[in-house]
Amino acid sequence: PHNRLGQIHSQALEGLGALQELDLSNNHLTTLTPETFLPLTSLVTLDLSGNRLGELDPGVLSALPRLQALLLQDNPWVCSCGILPLWRWLSFNREKVQEKSLLLCRIPEQLNKYPIMAFGNESFRQCQETSLSAQHYIAFLLIGPFSFTASIFFCIFMGSIVAAYHN
Known part of the structure; x- marks a missing residue:
């Protein structure tokens, strides 16, 4: 942790199929691609807390079939339609998400510090129509x-x- 990583190359994790825990917390990551995480077929724990993630591609999480523990707190989540795929994943995988109550919106300002898990399906109605x-x-x-x-x-x-x- 604390490496100040701004991005992870799509092939950086090649050959790490046996890796079970990955701590990428407290870096400067803003986006993650599913291709990066595909080699991590045995990953059980992923810590992405304390980064600069505003959204998270749901493909990143679906690329990790054995994932049991996910830490996402302390990221500047953008609570707009773009967060809908993450919210859906979180809703169906509540037991895998650590510190759910600390997943807070940062943007837009009127939702600052609003818990992502407090949204309901009706919150995203305009996104789905x-x-x-x-x-x-x-x-x-x-x-x-x-x-x-x-x-x-x-x-x-x-x-x-x-x-x-x-x-």
Whole structure:
């Protein structure tokens, strides 16, 4: 700990499949990628407390099949829609999370020091709703082929005009 790591290279943990405990606490980590943790198939305990994590890719946690203890406190969690995947994971894996009551929002200001685990499903309703209907999706899907076809006809039309003009 206390190495002031800002990031971990995606291959930094290669060959550590037997590792059972990893303490990355009190560093400057802001993002973690699932690829980094894939080699850690035996990891039981992961300490990420005291870093600069605002969100955590749920793929990081799903890459650790044997994980039993996770420490995440003292990070500046951004409690917006981006934290929904982490909240879901935490909700389904409560027994694995140490110090749950210390997982506090930092941003936005109105949620500063609000416990992440105090959110309910209704807190994320606006994150889960899609504002596009099926008709919108169909329209977006048809724009590409329609534009392509229209451009072909336009080129043929312009080519015909140029050919007629030169004759």
